[in-house]
Amino acid sequence: MAKVSPLEIYKYLPGLNCRKCGSDSCMAFASALIERSKSYEDCPPLVTEEKYRDKLEKLIELVTPPVREVVIGTGERARAIGGEEVMYRHELTFFSPTALFIDVSDDLPADELAERVARISRFEIERVGQKLRLDGIAVRAKSGDVAKFGEAVVTAVENSDLPLMLCSFDPEHLEVGLEIALERRPLIYAATRENVDAVAELALKHSAPVVAYSPGDIQGLLELVAKLREKGVEDIVLDVGTYPAGGKLGECLENMVMLRRLAIEKGEKLAGYPIMGVPLVAWFNGDDPVKAAMQECIIASAQLLRYADLLVLHSMDMFALLPLLTLRQNIYTDPRVPIQVDAKLYEIGKPDENSPVLLTTNFALTYYTVASDIEAGKVDCYLLVVDTEGLAVEPAMAGAKLTGSLVKEAIEESGVARKVKHRRLIIPGMAARISGEIEDLTGWEVLVGPIDSSRIPAFIEQKWKSNGKG
Amino acid sequence: MKLNLEEIIRNLIDVEDVELENVQIDAEELVLRVKQSMLPVVLSKAQVAEAEEALPEITFEKPVAEYRGYVEEVTLGATRSEGGSRGKVIKIGGQRSLYHFEGGWMNKPVVSFDVFDLPQPQFPKALREAWGEVWDSPAEWAREAVKRGADLVTIHLVSTDPKVKDTPVGEAAKVVEEVLQAVDVPIVVGGSGNPEKDPVLFEKVAEVAENERCLLASANLDLDHERIVKAAVKHNHNVLSWVSLDINDQKILNRQLLQEGLPRERLVQDPTTAALGYGLEYTYTMIERIKLNALKGEKELAFPVSCGVTNAWAAREAWMNVAEWGPREYRGPLWETINALAVMLAGADIMMMLHPSAVQSIKNIIDSIFGEHQGVEIRYEDWLRV
Ligand code: B12
Ligand code: SF4
Numbered sequence: 001m002a003k004v005s006p007l008e009i010y011k012y013l014p015g016l017n018c019r020k021c022g023s024d025s026c027m028a029f030a031s032a033l034i035e036r037s038k039s040y041e042d043c044p045p046l047v048t049e050e051k052y053r054d055k056l057e058k059l060i061e062l063v064t065p066p067v068r069e070v071v072i073g074t075g076e077r078a079r080a081i082g083g084e085e086v087m088y089r090h091e092l093t094f095f096s097p098t099a100l101f102i103d104v105s106d107d108l109p110a111d112e113l114a115e116r117v118a119r120i121s122r123f124e125i126e127r128v129g130q131k132l133r134l135d136g137i138a139v140r141a142k143s144g145d146v147a148k149f150g151e152a153v154v155t156a157v158e159n160s161d162l163p164l165m166l167c168s169f170d171p172e173h174l175e176v177g178l179e180i181a182l183e184r185r186p187l188i189y190a191a192t193r194e195n196v197d198a199v200a201e202l203a204l205k206h207s208a209p210v211v212a213y214s215p216g217d218i219q220g221l222l223e224l225v226a227k228l229r230e231k232g233v234e235d236i237v238l239d240v241g242t243y244p245a246g247g248k249l250g251e252c253l254e255n256m257v258m259l260r261r262l263a264i265e266k267g268e269k270l271a272g273y274p275i276m277g278v279p280l281v282a283w284f285n286g287d288d289p290v291k292a293a294m295q296e297c298i299i300a301s302a303q304l305l306r307y308a309d310l311l312v313l314h315s316m317d318m319f320a321l322l323p324l325l326t327l328r329q330n331i332y333t334d335p336r337v338p339i340q341v342d343a344k345l346y347e348i349g350k351p352d353e354n355s356p357v358l359l360t361t362n363f364a365l366t367y368y369t370v371a372s373d374i375e376a377g378k379v380d381c382y383l384l385v386v387d388t389e390g391l392a393v394e395p396a397m398a399g400a401k402l403t404g405s406l407v408k409e410a411i412e413e414s415g416v417a418r419k420v421k422h423r424r425l426i427i428p429g430m431a432a433r434i435s436g437e438i439e440d441l442t443g444w445e446v447l448v449g450p451i452d453s454s455r456i457p458a459f460i461e462q463k464w465k466s467n468g469k470g
Numbered sequence: 471m472k473l474n475l476e477e478i479i480r481n482l483i484d485v486e487d488v489e490l491e492n493v494q495i496d497a498e499e500l501v502l503r504v505k506q507s508m509l510p511v512v513l514s515k516a517q518v519a520e521a522e523e524a525l526p527e528i529t530f531e532k533p534v535a536e537y538r539g540y541v542e543e544v545t546l547g548a549t550r551s552e553g554g555s556r557g558k559v560i561k562i563g564g565q566r567s568l569y570h571f572e573g574g575w576m577n578k579p580v581v582s583f584d585v586f587d588l589p590q591p592q593f594p595k596a597l598r599e600a601w602g603e604v605w606d607s608p609a610e611w612a613r614e615a616v617k618r619g620a621d622l623v624t625i626h627l628v629s630t631d632p633k634v635k636d637t638p639v640g641e642a643a644k645v646v647e648e649v650l651q652a653v654d655v656p657i658v659v660g661g662s663g664n665p666e667k668d669p670v671l672f673e674k675v676a677e678v679a680e681n682e683r684c685l686l687a688s689a690n691l692d693l694d695h696e697r698i699v700k701a702a703v704k705h706n707h708n709v710l711s712w713v714s715l716d717i718n719d720q721k722i723l724n725r726q727l728l729q730e731g732l733p734r735e736r737l738v739q740d741p742t743t744a745a746l747g748y749g750l751e752y753t754y755t756m757i758e759r760i761k762l763n764a765l766k767g768e769k770e771l772a773f774p775v776s777c778g779v780t781n782a783w784a785a786r787e788a789w790m791n792v793a794e795w796g797p798r799e800y801r802g803p804l805w806e807t808i809n810a811l812a813v814m815l816a817g818a819d820i821m822m823m824l825h826p827s828a829v830q831s832i833k834n835i836i837d838s839i840f841g842e843h844q845g846v847e848i849r850y851e852d853w854l855r856v
Contacts, residue, residue: 088758088759088762089751090758140855142855167854168854169854193525219530222528223525223526226525226526227524230526242853243845243850244845244848245838245845245846246838247838247844248838248845249838249845250835250839250840250841251841253838258533258571261535265533266533270528278850280856281848281850281853281856284846284852284856290800293800294800294804294831298807298835301808301811302811302815305812306815312853318795318796319795319796319797319800319804320796320800322795322796323746323787323801323805326747326787327808327812330746330749330751331812333751365748365749369786454786
């Protein structure tokens with residue numbers, strides 16, 4: 001629904017303002033549809049009453065994203081990719097963060113394979129209160145041996161509930177894999193010009209999504225997609241090829257842009273599918289694993305920024321995954337809302353009536369940075385979070401969203417005065433300017449803390465404790 | 471590669487059969503350009519000629535957009551014939567389209583290495599190791615930076631800040647002269663950010679570097695930017711227009727600088743680079759909006775963009791020793807690389823950077839996009855088998 005206005009959507013709603021959808025009016029419901037907080041199915045008259053049939057059809061067309069949403073896997077960790085509506089995040093937001101799949105090859109010894117699969121599923125690192133995880137497992141038919149491939153898929157299915165991607169150009173392999181991963185809705189890699197008939201049949205039989213493969217050739221790719229659609233396959237993912245370096249890498253990045261632009265700006269239905277990349281190709285010349293992992297991270301990041309919805313990687317080294325996961329988190333942050341935490345009093349460790357009270361803002365990045373520093377320093381304390389509308393300390397100071405009166409309100413609403421005997425508040429070094437104001441308005445004594453929260457533990461040690469507890 | 475008949479036959483030994491259908495060979499000299507490893511693919515493609523016919527035919531045209539506006543082109547540095555002393559000039563900006571494939575790109579993004587007029591013992595370890603040996607001498611540091619691939623060098627006169635060393639402007643200007651003598655790439659001169667001192671400093675620097683067409687970094691809303699503009703115009707330099715992540719501020723400042731007499735082809739803008747993990751998305755989106763608006767014809771934003779990618783090192787993930795995050799000697803440079811990559815793909819024209827290996831990686835990517843870098847050939851389908 002690239003850039004439609006609520007007014008355009010409103011035209012296709014019943015106009016009853018009956019509130020059955022949970023919105024206050026049809027107009028409000030139209031906005032909710034654009035924001036995707038509601039679906040057209042939430043309007044009962046529209047979906048049940050015959051007389052709205054035409055409107056419904058038009059509406060569905062209008063609200064269906066130009067890039068189809070494709071779901072891989074089943075259950076809790078099923079992963080939707082695509083569903084995008086805009087070329088640039090500020091035009092609305094990006095919806096489905098790029099899915100990261102890690103490869104396993106079928107020539108690994110069974111125990112190693114099981115270990116790797118389990119490690120991929122377990123992988124998790126927390127940043128700003130969000131758990132960053134990997135999204136799937138790509139089983140590669142490296143051995144060329146159908147039986148081995150089957151065993152590898154068995155191991156993957158048994159050791160993980162992550163979505164799978166079955167990778168082979170041989171329909172026989174794919175068939176075996178699909179029989180084993182029955183009902184798990186794996187992504188089939190790949191339909192090529194050569195095997196498209198057989199693979200399309202498999203995709204339909206198992207209602208599994210399938211990759212259309214045409215490296216370096218957009219026209220060929222679109223033809224392949226047309227063929228798949230003719231056969232009735234709807235859930236398609238596009239692969240235009242990935243190259244480890246050089247001009248072909250540049251071309252591949254531009255091809256991705258072209259595909260997305262065709263879908264969103266030119267309304268080309270054949271390009272309206274999620275795009276995938278294989279940064280794993282960095283390992284082609286992988287004599288040096290550190291270099292390969294770095295190059296893989298660079299290719300992956302570039303593709304992520306060039307609309308890739310799914311990436312296949314090899315490295316699980318944190319030094320290479322962390323920048324990529326962080327980039328994904330940044331780019332897919334909804335520009336309409338900074339990530340925030342609740343503005344209230346938090347207890348860190350086991351604070352008592354003599355423990356220090358520290359102040360910070362409700363911008364998630366700020367809160368989690370401060371909280372993790374305090375935890376790392378094993379300081380028991382209260383952390384009073386002020387509502388700065390999701391701004392960090394410095395922008396909040398600059399934009400007058402952190403003021404003495406807001407601090408006063410926060411102190412009163414949090415009831416912190418009942419939790420501690422003392423009346424001393426530690427504020428961020430960057431909020432020093434308002435220390436006098438806070439003292440005047442609240443009567444609390446203000447201690448100006450360090451600029452960077454990593455120095456809070458040392459500060460407590462020297463300044464708080466030396467002043468005598470409580 | 472040219473093969474003689476014997477070699478062709480040798481190569482075909484392991485191939486089961488070769489069928490050439492509908493082929494007419496009519497030549498005096500036949501050159502088969504086939505790599506040994508490519509043979510099986512070529513053959514299987516030929517075999518399936520039949521299946522291919524079954525695909526629907528699609529006409530595909532590159533989705534090139536139409537643009538009303540363009541980004542101003544700015545020249546950095548001046549050669550002897552223009553009154554300067556640089557070995558070559560660097561041109562940035564000038565885009566008439568958003569993407570390279572649309573054909574409207576004249577200039578590649580470039581990388582500047584940061585050099586400081588003071589040793590930087592507070593640098594993270596990876597940077598201390600890269601530059602510790604040369605940071606006692608800005609000239610030496612600059613020379614080393616050029617050896618390591620800098621297109622430009624930025625000399626940051628941080629010691630002029632009254633709160634740092636309060637180096638007199640005359641002395642600071644000498645450092646600029648030394649750097650100009652040490653290297654022949656165009657240079658950027660950074661102030662300390664002190665709003666009282668920077669205008670005075672830039673007046674002096676502009677004078678001693680007369681006609682070198684430096685980039686004076688930077689003019690911002692809190693200082694007397696008119697003095698900087700006047701000095702730049704008088705002595706033939708460019709000016710960097712720096713705001714903090716606010717597109718309206720950027721327009722306002724650019725407009726003021728132009729009104730004060732700065733020619734359009736002398737303005738570069740810096741919307742502030744927030745680090746990866748610490749607000750990068752704001753920078754990314756602001757650059758995208760600047761470029762999109764410029765190409766739509768909004769003249770007040772139609773200038774090249776410079777980014778202080780060095781800010782990447784402010785992120786803890788770039789320098790802190792945390793076992794769970796993996797070795798920081800790899801993590802730090804990669805953090806800077808990814809930060810640079812993001813701003814570049816958003817549309818930045820200059821990336822100011824610090825770590826040599828990050829610079830190398832970024833330059834390779836730039837060359838890839840501009841088709842100038844020959845990577846090793848691979849057969850993509852082999853990714854299933856590596
Ligand atoms: C991202 C960003 C923004 C984003 C805000 C995103 C958000 N949700 O907060 C946006 C684009 C909205 C923004 C807006 C503005 N910004 Co701004 N922004 C930044 C930027 C790039 C990063 C800020 C950040 O996220 N820091 C990371 C967090 C974790 O830091 P933090 O909250 O301060 O927390 C640290 C410390 O304060 C401390 N700490 C935190 N809590 C506690 C508690 C205790 C007890 C202690 C001891 C310590 C402590 O430890 C933390 C870790 O170090 C900075 C530049 C920079 N690189 O710092 C400029 C910056 C902060 N912004 C600035 C300005 C001027 C503004 C604006 C006024 C101008 C404008 N451009 O419109 C507006 C104000 C906001 C408004 N009017 O609504 C200036 C501030 C200058 C100044 N010193 O006054 C900066 C420094 C840029 C610059 N160099 O000019 N900004
Ligand atoms: S349920 Fe449908 S008709 Fe009723 S208010 Fe909501 S959108 Fe309008």
